[in-house]
Amino acid sequence: MCLVLSVALGLITGLVTVAFGGGWNASMLLAATMAATGWMFTAVSAVTNQLGSDARTANTMAVGTLGVLFILRGFAYSVEAPSWTIWANPLGWMSKTEPAVANNWWPLLLAFALTAVLLAIAVFFQSQRDFGVGAIPPRAGPARGRIHSAWGLVFSINRGPIITWTIAFAGLGLIFGNLTTSVQDILGSDTAIQQVLAAGATSTDTLVGAFLVTILSLVGIIACIAGVQTMLKVRAEEMEDRVEPILATAVSRPKYYASNVVFAFVFPAIYVLIAGTIIGALGSAADIGISFGDAVIQALATVPAVWTVVGLSILVIGARPKVSLAAWMGVLASFVLTLLGPSFKLWDWILGISPFGHIPNAAAAS
Numbered sequence: 001m002c003l004v005l006s007v008a009l010g011l012i013t014g015l016v017t018v019a020f021g022g023g024w025n026a027s028m029l030l031a032a033t034m035a036a037t038g039w040m041f042t043a044v045s046a047v048t049n050q051l052g053s054d055a056r057t058a059n060t061m062a063v064g065t066l067g068v069l070f071i072l073r074g075f076a077y078s079v080e081a082p083s084w085t086i087w088a089n090p091l092g093w094m095s096k097t098e099p100a101v102a103n104n105w106w107p108l109l110l111a112f113a114l115t116a117v118l119l120a121i122a123v124f125f126q127s128q129r130d131f132g133v134g135a136i137p138p139r140a141g142p143a144r145g146r147i148h149s150a151w152g153l154v155f156s157i158n159r160g161p162i163i164t165w166t167i168a169f170a171g172l173g174l175i176f177g178n179l180t181t182s183v184q185d186i187l188g189s190d191t192a193i194q195q196v197l198a199a200g201a202t203s204t205d206t207l208v209g210a211f212l213v214t215i216l217s218l219v220g221i222i223a224c225i226a227g228v229q230t231m232l233k234v235r236a237e238e239m240e241d242r243v244e245p246i247l248a249t250a251v252s253r254p255k256y257y258a259s260n261v262v263f264a265f266v267f268p269a270i271y272v273l274i275a276g277t278i279i280g281a282l283g284s285a286a287d288i289g290i291s292f293g294d295a296v297i298q299a300l301a302t303v304p305a306v307w308t309v310v311g312l313s314i315l316v317i318g319a320r321p322k323v324s325l326a327a328w329m330g331v332l333a334s335f336v337l338t339l340l341g342p343s344f345k346l347w348d349w350i351l352g353i354s355p356f357g358h359i360p361n362a363a364a365a366s
Contacts, residue, residue, distance in 0.1 A: 002045070006038025026100035033097045036111035040090055041066055043118030050125035055236055060161060063225070067168050074175040090114055150251050150259040157237070158230060158263060165226045169271040172222070173278025176215045180208070180279055181286035208290050209361050212279070212298050217338050217356040219275045220302040223268035224331045227310035230264040231317045235324045257318065264310050269303045276302070297362040305355035309334055 014031025018024060045062040052058030069091045076085040076092070086092035093107045147153050155162075234257065237243050247253055276299025284292040313327035320326070337346070337354035351357045 002042040003039055006035045006042060009038065010035030023100065025103055029097055029103055029105060030099040032105070032108055033094050033099065036108045036115075037091070037094050039115045040111050040118075043115045043122070046122035047118050047125065050122050050129060054240070059229070060164070063229075064164060064168075071168065071171045071175060074179075075171075150246075150256050153246070154259045154263050157233060158267075161226065161229065162267060165223075165267070165271055166274065169219070169223070169275045170278060172219055173275035174282075176219065176275065177279040177282030180212065180215065180283040180290075181288060208283075208288055209294075212283070212290060212295060213359055213361050214339070215279065216272070216276055216295075216298050216302045217305070217359060219299075220268075220272050220306045220356060221309075221331060221334050221338065223271045223306050224309040224334065226271060227264040227268040227306065228313040228327050228331060230260060230267070231310070231313045232324055232327060234260045235317055235321050238321070261314055264314060265307055268306050268310060272299050272302055272306060275299070294362055301359055301362055302356075305334075305359055308355035 010031040010033075013034055014027045017027040017030055022030075041062065044065050045058070048058045048061040048065070052061060069089055073086065073089050073091045073095070075081070076089070086095065090111065093110045096107045097104050147156055243256070246256060273296070276295055280290075280292040280295025280299075283290050283295055309330035312330040316327040317324060334354045334356050337351055338356040341351045341354070341357075
């Protein structure tokens with residue numbers, strides 16, 4: 001099903017690109033590139049589903065793999081690493097298709113080959129593991145419980161993802177910080193990229209500020225994923241019948257839910273501030289017209305948009321947990337409208353649906 005959806009999403013993207021004036025060859029290559037990327041990480045998910053004993057573990061490994069490859073590709077480009085570092089990364093293969101520039105179709109063959117290999121590995125693991133148990137067995141808990149509050153329980157459940165996300169956002173800060181230091185060189189002569197990464201910039205002076213808004217919006221959208229995962233974990237724990245024993249004690253359902261909600265709000269905000277602080281430190285040291293304070297304030301201005309998207313997932317899980325998949329709609333809509341909307345020249349009222357479309361430019365204000 002995911003393979004079919006990847007093709008459908010890619011085809012829709014290609015047709016929309018054609019409708020807005022793109023050439024057929026370049027647009028269909030863009031569509032194929034998106035579909036091939038979806039195929040590769042569908043295959044990655046197929047493998048992690050056989051490794052993990054529960055959905056949380058499998059999803060964390062799959063998202064972690066995507067995140068690591070994304071960060072490594074961004075870092076390789078930001079420091080102008082040798083070309084072999086790009087070819088060693090499956091996401092790098094997709095950038096080598098270069099739609100509307102070189103129109104290279106052959107890197108897609110690498111993606112299809114990797115997909116086939118990973119699916120074969122997943123089938124092998126499925127034939128070897130026991131029913132209901134992943135290849136990596138879950139770690140046994142302590143013989144005697146050491147958690148005495150709902151807050152402690154939520155922290156214990158989310159401790160691993162908190163550590164992983166913190167490291168990931170520190171890496172994103174380094175990558176985007178390096179990109180910010182050379183933003184004028186990257187965007188100054190390329191109006192197409194400028195339309196995506198610095199939409200609204202009317203002069204060289206406002207270019208850095210607009211780029212900072214876009215970069216921290218992307219950081220915020222990624223932070224939303226962590227918040228949504230926290231809320232989906234509430235539903236997963238309930239489906240695994242691990243919540244009822246807790247509610248049978250002095251912990252009430254509102255208190256249990258509220259503790260998860262607080263974590264879903266607080267930690268994504270912290271992640272944005274971590275990345276924003278590192279971006280600000282690197283950007284201010286490069287003397288490109290933006291101060292450390294501007295970057296931190298811009299990161300703070302991004303937090304309400306993150307909370308809005310996370311709040312949608314809280315509403316979905318609290319009111320209609322059976323349609324928990326809808327918790328991801330805010331993340332998906334924000335990504336499409338914020339990063340792709342300006343390049344498609346969508347109407348302002350459509351772009352305004354995304355909360356990230358209302359983030360002020362702190363650098364311009366100062």
